[in-house]
Amino acid sequence: xxxxxxxxxxxxxxxxxxxxxxxxxxxxxxxxxxxxxxxxxxxxxxxxxxxxxxxxxxxxxxxxxxxxxxxxxxxxxxxxxxxxxxxxx
Amino acid sequence: xxxxxxxxxxxxxxxxxxxxxxxxxxxxxxxxxxxxxxxxxxxxxxxxxxxxxxxxxxxxxxxxxxxxxxxxxxxxxxxxxxxxxxxxxxxxxxxxxxxxxxxxxxxxxxxxxxxxxxxxxxxxxxxxxxxxxxxxxxxxxxxxxxxxxxxxxxxxxxxxxxxxxxxxxxxxxxxxxxxxxxxxxxxxxxxxxxxxxxxxxxxxxxxxxxxxxxxxxxxxxxxxxxxxxxxxxxxxxxxxxxxxxxxxxxxxxxxxxxxxxxxxxxxxxxxxxxxxxxxxxxxxxxxxxxxxxxxxxxxxxxxxxxxxxxxxxxxxxxxxxxxxxxxxxxxxxxxxxxxxxxxxxxxxxxxxxxxxxxxxxxxxxxxxxxxxxxxxxxxxxxxxxxxxxxxxxxxxxxxxxxxxxxxxxxxxxxxxxxxxxxxxxxxxxxxxxxxxxxxxxxxxxxxxxxxxxxxxxxxxxxxxxxxxxxxxxxxxxxxxxxxxxxxxxxxxxxxxxxxxxxxxxxxxxxxxxxxxxxxxxxxxxxxxxxxxxxxxxxxxxxxxxxxxxxxxxxxxxxxxxxxxxxxxxxxxxxxxxxxxxxxxxxxxxxxxxxxxxxxxxxxxxxxxxxxxxxxxxxxxxxxxxxxxxxxxxxxxxxxxxxxxxxxxxxxxxxxxxxxxxxxxxxxxxxxxxxxxxxxxxxxxxxxxxxxxxxxxxxxxxxxxxxxxxxxxxxxxxxxxxxxxxxxxxxxxxxxxxxxxxxxxxxxxxxxxxxxxxxxxxxxxxxxxxxxxxxxx
Numbered sequence: 001x002x003x004x005x006x007x008x009x010x011x012x013x014x015x016x017x018x019x020x021x022x023x024x025x026x027x028x029x030x031x032x033x034x035x036x037x038x039x040x041x042x043x044x045x046x047x048x049x050x051x052x053x054x055x056x057x058x059x060x061x062x063x064x065x066x067x068x069x070x071x072x073x074x075x076x077x078x079x080x081x082x083x084x085x086x087x088x089x
Numbered sequence: 090x091x092x093x094x095x096x097x098x099x100x101x102x103x104x105x106x107x108x109x110x111x112x113x114x115x116x117x118x119x120x121x122x123x124x125x126x127x128x129x130x131x132x133x134x135x136x137x138x139x140x141x142x143x144x145x146x147x148x149x150x151x152x153x154x155x156x157x158x159x160x161x162x163x164x165x166x167x168x169x170x171x172x173x174x175x176x177x178x179x180x181x182x183x184x185x186x187x188x189x190x191x192x193x194x195x196x197x198x199x200x201x202x203x204x205x206x207x208x209x210x211x212x213x214x215x216x217x218x219x220x221x222x223x224x225x226x227x228x229x230x231x232x233x234x235x236x237x238x239x240x241x242x243x244x245x246x247x248x249x250x251x252x253x254x255x256x257x258x259x260x261x262x263x264x265x266x267x268x269x270x271x272x273x274x275x276x277x278x279x280x281x282x283x284x285x286x287x288x289x290x291x292x293x294x295x296x297x298x299x300x301x302x303x304x305x306x307x308x309x310x311x312x313x314x315x316x317x318x319x320x321x322x323x324x325x326x327x328x329x330x331x332x333x334x335x336x337x338x339x340x341x342x343x344x345x346x347x348x349x350x351x352x353x354x355x356x357x358x359x360x361x362x363x364x365x366x367x368x369x370x371x372x373x374x375x376x377x378x379x380x381x382x383x384x385x386x387x388x389x390x391x392x393x394x395x396x397x398x399x400x401x402x403x404x405x406x407x408x409x410x411x412x413x414x415x416x417x418x419x420x421x422x423x424x425x426x427x428x429x430x431x432x433x434x435x436x437x438x439x440x441x442x443x444x445x446x447x448x449x450x451x452x453x454x455x456x457x458x459x460x461x462x463x464x465x466x467x468x469x470x471x472x473x474x475x476x477x478x479x480x481x482x483x484x485x486x487x488x489x490x491x492x493x494x495x496x497x498x499x500x501x502x503x504x505x506x507x508x509x510x511x512x513x514x515x516x517x518x519x520x521x522x523x524x525x526x527x528x529x530x531x532x533x534x535x536x537x538x539x540x541x542x543x544x545x546x547x548x549x550x551x552x553x554x555x556x557x558x559x560x561x562x563x564x565x566x567x568x569x570x571x572x573x574x575x576x577x578x579x580x581x582x583x584x585x586x587x588x589x590x591x592x593x594x595x596x597x598x599x600x601x602x603x604x605x606x607x608x609x610x611x612x613x614x615x616x617x618x619x620x621x622x623x624x625x626x627x628x629x630x631x632x633x634x635x636x637x638x639x640x641x642x643x644x645x646x647x648x649x650x651x652x653x654x655x656x657x658x659x660x661x662x663x664x665x666x667x668x669x670x671x672x673x674x675x676x677x678x679x680x681x682x683x684x685x686x687x688x689x690x691x692x693x694x695x696x697x698x699x700x701x702x703x704x705x706x707x708x709x710x711x712x713x714x715x716x717x718x719x720x721x722x723x724x725x726x727x728x729x730x731x732x733x734x735x736x737x738x739x740x741x742x743x744x745x746x747x748x749x750x751x752x753x754x755x756x757x758x759x760x761x762x763x764x765x766x767x768x769x770x771x772x773x774x775x776x777x778x779x780x781x782x783x784x785x786x787x788x789x790x791x792x793x794x795x796x797x798x799x800x801x802x803x804x805x806x807x808x809x810x811x812x813x814x815x816x817x818x819x820x821x822x823x824x825x826x827x828x829x830x831x832x833x834x835x836x837x838x839x840x841x842x843x844x845x846x847x848x849x850x851x852x853x854x855x856x857x858x859x860x861x862x863x864x865x
Contacts, residue, residue, distance in 0.1 A: 005525045007287075008287075008288040008289065008290050009287060009288065018290075050182075055181040055182050055189055056181055056189045060525075060526045062527070063526050063527040063528065063529050064529060064711050064712050064811075065565075065568075065711065065713075066711060067568065067569070067570075067709040067710065067711045068709075068711075079526070079527070081524075081525045081526050083452065083524055083525070083526070084287065084448035084451075084452070085189065085448070086446075086448050086449045086452060086483070086484075086565060086567070086632075087189065087376070087446070087449070087479055087483060087567070087631065087632065088373065088479065088482075088483070088566070088567040088629075088631040088632020088633060088634065088818075088821060089372055089373025089376075089479040089480050089481040089482055089483045089631060089632070089820075089821055
């Protein structure tokens, strides 16, 4: 299962867990499944109006910022982070 | 000074035919002969001139706004206020490549409604037959202000009893670091000036400091500085009879201009065409907009085209400088120099609306290093100053000023060479970053080794009060969607249509990638930047992303052409496509050497063999690849006046692959010069009422060529595996190290550590007096 790193601001929902193993082959599946384990997380990660990752968040899969967001595929060994997106100059 | 080496080195690892060469830029001749058209060069039949009335107060409630006398002034055709703009809901939207916008705040920044939130905030605008009439009419607008106490500094704004910039601003303390929201009407909580607070944690911070033999703590502050582009903002708008709107402006992204203007005018994006003009500098500040919607509102009301152009004072007072910051860093290390822990607190002023570059500062501050235990927190604070805008590597320069001066102190206390300390702790592929993810392939070690081997590093420091400093910097680089359409002409050239405004020579660097694939001379590629109706969506020219993302679009479009050329030749020769190859601009049969056509020969036969050959691509490539730089600087300090002179400067940077080395060097040199200005001279000098007192280039001192030595560059090439030629963005990380490098050099020269910017003569003298215990 992919390993999702929980942002510190959301670790109150995971009972302090910093990383959790989540089943799923895409980021969308991870976001849906993680909410099963820790209800409330999806609402912080997912923008239901836009059907997209929450504005201002970047999804990092295996060290690279994803350009596909929810559609990005993840492997069993993948590591997934949700970080503030950074705009350039 | 006699050089004992070849300056401006490129340490190439891969050679190509066109990529890596230095052709003349396609837009160069028009720019140096005055033929290129910039934003304010637009003229149209019946064009009106728009002027903006701006708040004289940093914080004031608008109790009454009466424009009737202005509207009646001879020659005036329209007057608009904040109520002529849509005010979308206060929620954030993504704009690709990391950019984000809250349209409510954008609308309120373009023109105030109930409150003026900074000196220079637009209150109303007038369109008239000429600029003089428009300016006269501005004097006839009656505004009654209730002047409120301004909140000018982050630390003051963070106090519980501080006056509020926005009475209903909500803190958005989640991992989604969005521009802050607005409390619901029935929410009993008090508003806040703390738009956001976030944290990153890695490992066990307490244990990390327990494992340390030595701890260094540093606290720095910086004030707002401006990007200082030569071309002021300008926008021209014209409505058509069918309700369509055309906008002309220079920007770092005309698709953003289209989208923003459409939203604020309340029309679909498909009815707005944004035409990109040449751009006279942006450095991040032209990722947003100010004039275009004002021109559009005036044009709609007057029924005539309107142009709104800022003067320099307006640019300083009403567009985004970078943030003022307060940053602390605590580092722990073993006695042999291994970093064991880092604790960083970053407070950034966002200006009047949420959205400072503190996420960038927080994610870059430890980015260059392998630190097992870390804690980083960031605060985004609203104050009564102009809304900040991006400036090269947003957030990272101020962060590096604190972190890299702490590293210098650590090296000194450990008795280590400062480059050796960095080598010992440098990030490399697979390093766990303090923010969590693993580091992709990066050339920090190669850059540091090149710095240590550079003759500058060991050159004698001749002269009195001379010092040498080094510092490094990190920036993640960005990417995003991009499009390219390449059309083969009958005479064998290629017209390349793209959507990335060319702010730093990217017409050349993108064309070179297309020419490389096709094996044709770069002179045969004719790039054009298309309007928003004529090319697919292309994200902003920002984040050092264009040569990467639009380069990949052009590369892909070129391969599309190659394949079509192969198919046309196979058709002409009546052979199997699999038996035809394309190499160095020649299509030929694999076994029959007589079957051979050059690119130009095939181009001439394209129509009868199947119609025009057009290659196209729409891409959104991942993996921009991080950028790393290390700078070496020598300064001489005049201990009588406090003046610091930069006498030698060498900037080393991993470019992945320098597609056009001259423009890579130019980006590095430009970034360094801006960094030197930031370090030594530049500041928004703001009085207690929040008014900028130096809003002209006469008083806002930016360095000019006479102030500077030749900025020597070393381009290190550690290929980015996610780009076909190895490109990494180059335009941003070059501004990250200068402030820290110069501070470290000043310490080496006179033995005092300066922790606030700018390090101007007054600050240097104060520090010397304090050190020497002398009377002032």
